[in-house]
Amino acid sequence: xxxxxxxxxxxxxxxxxxxxxxxARSISRVELAEVTGLTQPSISNIVRVxxxxxxxxxxxxxxxxxxxPRILLSINPYSRFGMGFHLGxxxxxxxxxxxxxxxxxxxxxxLATGENGGDLAGRLVARFADxxxxxxxxxxxxxxxxxxAPTARPGFESAGPDLAAVRAELADRLRMxxxxxxxxxxxxxxxxxxxxxxxxxAFGSVYLSxxxxxxxxxxxxxxxxxxxxxxxxxxxxxxxxxxxxxxGNQGCVERYASMAAVVExxxxxxxxxxxxxxxxxxxxAYDVIARAAVSGDPQAFALIDRAATHLAVxxxxxxxxxDLGRLVLTGPAVASAGSIYARRLRSHLARxxxxxxxxxxxVELSAQPRDAASIGAAALMVQAxxxxxxxxxxx
Amino acid sequence: MAEAQRRVGLVLARASRVLGEEPFYHEFIEGLERVxxxxxxxxxxxxxxxxxxxxxxxERWAEHKRVSGVILVDxxxxxxxxxxxxRLELPAVVLGAPSTAFGxxxxxxxxxxxxxxxxxxxxxxxxxxxxxxxxxxSFVHTRLRRDGAQAEAETLGVSLIQAxxxxxxxxxxxxxxxxxxxxxxxxxxxxxxxxxAVLDTLREHDLAxxxxxxxxxxxxxxxxxxxxxALSAIxxxxxxxxxxxxxxxxxAMAGEPPAVYQAPPAHIVARxxxx
Ligand SMILES: [Zn+2]
Numbered sequence: 001x002x003x004x005x006x007x008x009x010x011x012x013x014x015x016x017x018x019x020x021x022x023x024a025r026s027i028s029r030v031e032l033a034e035v036t037g038l039t040q041p042s043i044s045n046i047v048r049v050x051x052x053x054x055x056x057x058x059x060x061x062x063x064x065x066x067x068x069p070r071i072l073l074s075i076n077p078y079s080r081f082g083m084g085f086h087l088g089x090x091x092x093x094x095x096x097x098x099x100x101x102x103x104x105x106x107x108x109x110x111l112a113t114g115e116n117g118g119d120l121a122g123r124l125v126a127r128f129a130d131x132x133x134x135x136x137x138x139x140x141x142x143x144x145x146x147x148x149a150p151t152a153r154p155g156f157e158s159a160g161p162d163l164a165a166v167r168a169e170l171a172d173r174l175r176m177x178x179x180x181x182x183x184x185x186x187x188x189x190x191x192x193x194x195x196x197x198x199x200x201x202a203f204g205s206v207y208l209s210x211x212x213x214x215x216x217x218x219x220x221x222x223x224x225x226x227x228x229x230x231x232x233x234x235x236x237x238x239x240x241x242x243x244x245x246x247x248g249n250q251g252c253v254e255r256y257a258s259m260a261a262v263v264e265x266x267x268x269x270x271x272x273x274x275x276x277x278x279x280x281x282x283x284x285a286y287d288v289i290a291r292a293a294v295s296g297d298p299q300a301f302a303l304i305d306r307a308a309t310h311l312a313v314x315x316x317x318x319x320x321x322x323d324l325g326r327l328v329l330t331g332p333a334v335a336s337a338g339s340i341y342a343r344r345l346r347s348h349l350a351r352x353x354x355x356x357x358x359x360x361x362x363v364e365l366s367a368q369p370r371d372a373a374s375i376g377a378a379a380l381m382v383q384a385x386x387x388x389x390x391x392x393x394x395x
Numbered sequence: 396m397a398e399a400q401r402r403v404g405l406v407l408a409r410a411s412r413v414l415g416e417e418p419f420y421h422e423f424i425e426g427l428e429r430v431x432x433x434x435x436x437x438x439x440x441x442x443x444x445x446x447x448x449x450x451x452x453x454e455r456w457a458e459h460k461r462v463s464g465v466i467l468v469d470x471x472x473x474x475x476x477x478x479x480x481x482r483l484e485l486p487a488v489v490l491g492a493p494s495t496a497f498g499x500x501x502x503x504x505x506x507x508x509x510x511x512x513x514x515x516x517x518x519x520x521x522x523x524x525x526x527x528x529x530x531x532x533s534f535v536h537t538r539l540r541r542d543g544a545q546a547e548a549e550t551l552g553v554s555l556i557q558a559x560x561x562x563x564x565x566x567x568x569x570x571x572x573x574x575x576x577x578x579x580x581x582x583x584x585x586x587x588x589x590x591x592a593v594l595d596t597l598r599e600h601d602l603a604x605x606x607x608x609x610x611x612x613x614x615x616x617x618x619x620x621x622x623x624x625a626l627s628a629i630x631x632x633x634x635x636x637x638x639x640x641x642x643x644x645x646x647a648m649a650g651e652p653p654a655v656y657q658a659p660p661a662h663i664v665a666r667x668x669x670x
């Protein structure tokens with residue numbers, strides 16, 4: 001057995017090494033020592049254990065300026081997997097990701113989670129077995145399951161299913177780690193992990209769905225606040241005497257820029273409501289407006305662009321409060337019309353962000369906005385498994 | 396106990412990261428689900444690293460009756476999957492040209508024709524040397540696009556230079572460098588991700604878009620709209636193609652005779668990357 005720890009190389013060092021390899025894509029042992037500040041022997045030990053565990057592998061060599069070829073290390077993507085379940089109003093989105101956060105399986109199945117949900121834990125256990133069987137994923141290579149759902153409104157905390165109880169029962173029956181997380185926070189971690197954002201970045205994501213949430217990743221860890229309720233961007237007020245919000249405040253940006261707000265505004269516009277088919281659910285009506293907006297309907301464009309302008313004001317406040325360097329826009333509402341939001345945010349931040357002359361504030365668009373929460377949930381399990389000491393859960 | 400889930404299988408043989416980058420399949424799956432979810436049928440997407448693993452998936456799915464049908468994509472000439480799904484008696488729908496499907500139902504986008512249209516679009520704007528950055532040549536649709544572009548280029552007296560990528564950003568950069576040796580004034584790319592790689596590579600070569608080189612992407616997306624300059628694109632209603640494929644799948648599962656389902660026509664959206 002190799003001697004594991006020197007004082008300078010505790011469990012935190014292993015997480016640090018994994019995180020640096022992940023964000024670098026591939027890196028040599030020498031560079032790892034330089035970037036992490038750990039000694040060469042510590043790096044050698046940690047790397048050996050990580051290779052034995054199958055977390056990383058050697059991926060060939062590159063020419064070195066110092067003469068001899070360097071052996072490069074990278075994450076070994078298919079050795080283990082994380083699972084994420086996103087509870088929607090009527091559906092369950094199931095996702096499996098590999099160690100790089102890449103999706104290896106996905107399925108959306110009907111699932112009532114309300115009062116008729118019955119034995120929710122039992123049904124989730126059955127879905128888990130069904131999904132992993134369909135993908136032929138060996139259970140011993142699954143690191144765990146994270147379940148995500150929207151955060152409950154103040155006063156409605158007890159309305160939905162009791163996820164703490166569901167979590168405990170699932171952990172017991174699946175015999176693996178199970179976490180519960182809110183959708184926006186999970187989405188942020190997923191984007192952080194799969195985009196290979198380095199832990200030096202002050203990273204945030206904006207999750208646009210029926211509501212608006214944000215997720216924040218500092219030093220490689222999700223920021224959760226006192227009660228795992230951090231990132232309620234939707235209830236940042238942009239107008240002290242503005243539209244009343246069910247949360248108790250006034251002028252919350254959610255009342256101007258969420259999918260629900262855009263659909264409400266569109267339905268009150270007789271011309272738009274007459275031209276586009278806006279009956280049906282909020283998300284299907286929103287999709288119709290978003291598609292019209294990007295395919296040249298000037299009125300639909302104006303509506304979404306106005307929502308984006310409101311959102312930009314709130315996001316600028318968040319960016320200023322936290323001095324963020326990189327932002328990703330994600331969530332189902334940016335699937336079709338994301339470019340409109342991203343353009344508004346970029347131009348607004350370029351003009352108003354307090355740190356704009358000190359560093360750029362990158363605004364990017366998620367590549368998988370509809371599945372961001374479930375992908376993020378699965379990535380959370382991957383992070384908890386291979387870069388531990390880094391994340392704690394709401395339960 | 397949970398009821399057995401009726402499902403359609405879709406296996407994608409590519410790196411998980413490439414799937415993450417490409418909006419095409421997300422929209423296609425969205426379209427499939429719009430039609431299938433209300434009928435109680437789900438779509439199981441499985442990403443595997445190679446074709447061998449793909450075929451094993453069909454074998455296991457059939458053996459354990461885990462799917463009621465499969466959708467086949469990225470067909471190669473004489474693709475062995477067609478025989479395989481017939482032998483396994485799995486109802487199947489092919490996304491691609493009827494000539495490759497040997498009697499299976501197909502959802503067909505006329506790739507040859509759109510490739511011709513793209514060349515015509517550029518020739519009309521005065522381009523005489525055009526680069527074509529294609530996807531993998533092992534795919535039939537890649538060959539149809541290349542043949543279409545070649546035929547139209549010959550008709551119009553345009554000189555066409557071709558390079559192959561694998562839809563990834565990195566491959567797009569390498570192929571652009573290859574194409575630039577032939578000094579094209581326009582480049583057509585087989586997907587949006589490679590088109591972004593073209594934009595970045597041209598910038599590094601101090602070539603202005605569209606001043607020095609025009610760029611057209613196949614598949615419109617938020618990435619195209621947000622690119623600087625915004626990318627002109629051959630725009631398919633991919634969600635609609637997914638809906639049509641779902642209808643074809645339901646027909647196949649019901650034992651209907653195979654048919655060719657025509658995808659809606661594409662059109663070129665001219666933005667800032669073309670003159
Ligand atoms: Zn509020």
